[in-house]
Amino acid sequence: MGRMILPLCPHPHVSLSSYSTLPLKQISIRKIRNSVRALSITPFEMEQPMRGRALMEFPHLLAPHKDLMVGLISALDKRLHRHLLPSSATVPPEAEYYQNQSGASQGSLCINRGIDFILASWLRLSSPTGAMNITNIQGYLKSSTDAPHFQFELVQCSPTYFIFFLDLIPRKDLVLNPDYLKTFYEDSQLEALRKQLGTQVLEAKPYFSSSLYFRNVVSPTGIVVSITCEDGGTAGRAEEIIRDNIEPIANEVLEIWMDSCVCKGGTTTAGENERDQLEKRDRMIKSRAIEMDLSSSMPIQFGQEVADRVLGIIRGVFRL
Amino acid sequence: MGRMILPLCPHPHVSLSSYSTLPLKQISIRKIRNSVRALSITPFEMEQPMRGRALMEFPHLLAPHKDLMVGLISALDKRLHRHLLPSSATVPPEAEYYQNQSGASQGSLCINRGIDFILASWLRLSSPTGAMNITNIQGYLKSSTDAPHFQFELVQCSPTYFIFFLDLIPRKDLVLNPDYLKTFYEDSQLEALRKQLGTQVLEAKPYFSSSLYFRNVVSPTGIVVSITCEDGGTAGRAEEIIRDNIEPIANEVLEIWMDSCVCKGGTTTAGENERDQLEKRDRMIKSRAIEMDLSSSMPIQFGQEVADRVLGIIRGVFRL
Numbered sequence: 001m002g003r004m005i006l007p008l009c010p011h012p013h014v015s016l017s018s019y020s021t022l023p024l025k026q027i028s029i030r031k032i033r034n035s036v037r038a039l040s041i042t043p044f045e046m047e048q049p050m051r052g053r054a055l056m057e058f059p060h061l062l063a064p065h066k067d068l069m070v071g072l073i074s075a076l077d078k079r080l081h082r083h084l085l086p087s088s089a090t091v092p093p094e095a096e097y098y099q100n101q102s103g104a105s106q107g108s109l110c111i112n113r114g115i116d117f118i119l120a121s122w123l124r125l126s127s128p129t130g131a132m133n134i135t136n137i138q139g140y141l142k143s144s145t146d147a148p149h150f151q152f153e154l155v156q157c158s159p160t161y162f163i164f165f166l167d168l169i170p171r172k173d174l175v176l177n178p179d180y181l182k183t184f185y186e187d188s189q190l191e192a193l194r195k196q197l198g199t200q201v202l203e204a205k206p207y208f209s210s211s212l213y214f215r216n217v218v219s220p221t222g223i224v225v226s227i228t229c230e231d232g233g234t235a236g237r238a239e240e241i242i243r244d245n246i247e248p249i250a251n252e253v254l255e256i257w258m259d260s261c262v263c264k265g266g267t268t269t270a271g272e273n274e275r276d277q278l279e280k281r282d283r284m285i286k287s288r289a290i291e292m293d294l295s296s297s298m299p300i301q302f303g304q305e306v307a308d309r310v311l312g313i314i315r316g317v318f319r320l
Numbered sequence: 321m322g323r324m325i326l327p328l329c330p331h332p333h334v335s336l337s338s339y340s341t342l343p344l345k346q347i348s349i350r351k352i353r354n355s356v357r358a359l360s361i362t363p364f365e366m367e368q369p370m371r372g373r374a375l376m377e378f379p380h381l382l383a384p385h386k387d388l389m390v391g392l393i394s395a396l397d398k399r400l401h402r403h404l405l406p407s408s409a410t411v412p413p414e415a416e417y418y419q420n421q422s423g424a425s426q427g428s429l430c431i432n433r434g435i436d437f438i439l440a441s442w443l444r445l446s447s448p449t450g451a452m453n454i455t456n457i458q459g460y461l462k463s464s465t466d467a468p469h470f471q472f473e474l475v476q477c478s479p480t481y482f483i484f485f486l487d488l489i490p491r492k493d494l495v496l497n498p499d500y501l502k503t504f505y506e507d508s509q510l511e512a513l514r515k516q517l518g519t520q521v522l523e524a525k526p527y528f529s530s531s532l533y534f535r536n537v538v539s540p541t542g543i544v545v546s547i548t549c550e551d552g553g554t555a556g557r558a559e560e561i562i563r564d565n566i567e568p569i570a571n572e573v574l575e576i577w578m579d580s581c582v583c584k585g586g587t588t589t590a591g592e593n594e595r596d597q598l599e600k601r602d603r604m605i606k607s608r609a610i611e612m613d614l615s616s617s618m619p620i621q622f623g624q625e626v627a628d629r630v631l632g633i634i635r636g637v638f639r640l
Contacts, residue, residue, distance in 0.1 A: 173493035174536040176601050178608070185532050206526040212505050215540035216494040220532040281496050288498070 050077055051087040051110035051120065054097035060106075060124045060133050062235055064243035065156065069135050071247065072152065072254055073120055076139070079258050084114035095313050098306050104131075105301040109310060111317050115262055116142045119317070125301050132157050139257060140286075143279045146171050147261035148184055148219070152250055154242070159235040160228065163207055164246060166253055167222035168261065169285065171278055174220070181220075183267055188256055190221035193249050200245045203227045203237075211292050217285055223249070286318040370397055371407040371430035371440065374417035380426075380444045380453050382555055384563035385476065389455050391567065392472065392574055393440055396459070399578050404434035415633050418626050424451075425621040429630060431637050435582055436462045439637070445621050452477050459577060460606075463599045466491050466586035468504055468539070470577040472570055474562075479555040480548065483527055484566060486573055487542035488581065489605065491598055494540070501540075503587055508576055510541035513569050520565045523547045523557075531612050537605055543569070606638040 056073070058066040077084075087096065087110040099106040104126035112118045123134040132155065139150035148168035155163040168190065174181045185191070197204055204225040209215055218224055229237035290311065298307035376393070378386040397404075407416065407430040419426040424446035432438045443454040452475065459470035468488035475483040488510065494501045505511070517524055524545040529535055538544055549557035610631065618627035 173496070173601075174533070175604060176493070176597075178533060178604065181532060181536070191532065212501060212511065212540040213494070213498060216501070220535035277496075281493075284495060284498065 050081060050084060050112055052091075052093070052096040052108075054108040055087075055110040055120055055122065057108075058122055058135070060131065061122075061135070062156070062159075062239050062242065064239045064247065065133070065135065065154065068154070068242055068247045068250060069120075069122070069137075072137055072250060075251065075254055076118060076137075076258075080115065080118075080262065084112040084118065087111055089113065090117075090317060091313055095310050098302060098310060100126075100302045100306065102126075107302070107310065109313065111313070113317070116140045117317055119314070123301075125297070130158060139262070140282075141261065141266075143275050143282065145261075146180070146266035146274075146278055147264070148257070149282075150254065150257040150261070152254070154246070156238075160230070160238055162227040162238060162241075163225070164204075164227060165207075165218075165222070165224050166250055167219050167224075168253070168257055169217060169222075170219050171266075171281060180267055184260065185219060185221050188221075188260065190219075190253065190256065193252055194221050194223050197223055197225065197245060197249055201225075201227060201241055203229055203241070211288075213288050214292060217288075283318075283320065287320050290314060290318065290320065370401060370404060370432055372411075372413070372416040372428075374428040375407075375430040375440060375442065377428075378442055378455070380451065381442075381455065382476070382479075382559050382562065384559045384567065385453070385455065385474065388474070388562055388567045388570060389440075389442070389457075392457055392570060395571065395574055396438060396457075396578075400435065400438075400582065404432040404438065407431055409433065410437075410637060411633055415630050418622060418630060420446075420622045420626065427622070427630065429633065431633070433637070436460045437637050439634070443621075445617070450478060459582070460602075461581065461586075463595050463602065465581075466500070466594075466598055467581035467584070468577070469602075470574065470581070472574070474566070476558075480550070480558055482547045482558060482561075483545070484524075484547060485527075485538075485542070485544050486570055487539050487544075488573070488577055489537060489542075490539050491601060500587055504580065505539060505541050508541075508580065510539075510573065510576065513572055514541050514543050517543055517545065517565060517569055521545075521547060521561050523549055523561070531608075533608050534612060537608075603638075603640065607640050610634060610638065610640065 051073075056070060058069050061069070090111045090113055091109055095109050097106070097108050105124060107123040108121060110120045117140050119136070119138045119140070121134075121136045123136075125132045125134065134153065134155045137150070137152040141147055141149060148170055151165060151167045151169050153163075153165040155165075157163065168184060170180070170184070172180050174185075204227050207224045207226040209224065227238070227241060229235075229241070294307075294311055294314070298311060301307075302310070371393075376390060378389050381389070410431045410433055411429055415429050417426070417428050425444060427443045428441060430440045437460050439456070439458045439460070441454075441456045443456075445452045445454065454473065454475045457470070457472040461467055461469060468490055471485060471487045471489050473483075473485040475485075477483065488504060490500070490504070492500050494505075524547050527544045527546040529544065547558070547561060549555075549561070614627075614631060614634070618631060621627075622630070
């Protein structure tokens, strides 16, 4: 099936370096402020402040979890930076980092528009049983291509319990579109990578989301697993799994997405009708994602004002 | 969402008893012939020979597996017999029971047209490691309703290893049709039944079909599990699981299908375009099912002539 090479970036000549002298975003808790002050600004960061440091700090994660996040974001930057706008063009400082009144719940949001957009975030949520760390990277493409979106989420529920979700999200009904299935899934390494995790990490069990809708959004090669490490309550084994097993697979899936979806574009699409359908489907997925993940938990964790502010920005980018 | 009460049967007044005097189908191996001769014909069978005895014998199954099959088919008969035609109207004797030259591979096929059709079958396939028994019941509805199809398959790969598949197959893209998801899946007991099996049978593990296409056909509440019983190579635990856990769940899902899908009909559907789409999707699923399950294995197991005969009948009913 023919593939269209699609123009990637609507603003190919935006000089990102012009953003390098922007003042540091206002970051409101001392811990992060101090960390940021202590950071040495590297030449790379001087050239490409694609996102605020509140994101890249990942202050609460296990070291291999932070390394993984920084690695994925760096890989996106390296390959796509010419096609992305800095997050500051979309996310104001008060949403780049936010917290609740006590500071027990914190979050950071970063959105780079361009390809359609890349959203990266971390959330630390307080819970009666301890804190939970959610890290997330989503790559959404425009409706000029039907190529899958990218989804990565690693949720550290406790030092020994993780949920890991990694997928290229189909944008068409795969039952009705076997050529699409073949192009992006059957002819790719995605299934081999999904199996690899199962073989390497015996603690990984298929995870069934409580949302039946979400289960249907995931592709047949999507990785949705929970990982419980029996390790005397320490995070040693969890760190090992993230570093040795999750990181290489996440890196490879991201490369596949950038190679086969962002750079090559989609399958040959028909006229306006099909594009309307694609946009409708994309909108349904996004609106359900917000409804399911955020609209109820954000106000509880952060209060209505902060929740409205952050969700307002995400809804704007999601065109909801 | 409104539901349409759809007329079920195009031939509501066919007198099924008129078929009760048909000669017994020619059954070509001695073992089955003898079993059939030994059968006492009950009044129920006299009145309703909905299918040949080659099917209902289930000659190679563990006792609880046979009981389960007979129970499911009896439940279908009890509820739907007024809406179904006898299998002899569709399946000639030489396809009702068939075997390969040595008799090591055997099969039985039964198709009752009406609702659109119910297909029930068993297959005993020889393999280097022993025989494999596949039992299957599929309930397909017409395109005048969009209500899900019924799928049951229990594959006994060895005395201690089973694969179990039970689902109401969605006929629409659930991502684009959340109302459909709500009506048939979220508002039903299907998810509770799926969970029940996982809780009751610790040996049941999610099974990933090697066909990415098939994975996408299954609904989010579909049960697709493999069950390995560590029981010293005997079938004791497997028999227990089939009788105590699989049978009640299969019965309930079949009741849900007959209540909510066959008798109540589908969600309100729009015009001709939507019906075309539904038919196209149904056809894709059926053609992939034949391609995946049967078109390669049937000629190997039964020879080209038998395979052509049996597959020809199935393709005809599937309208492929």
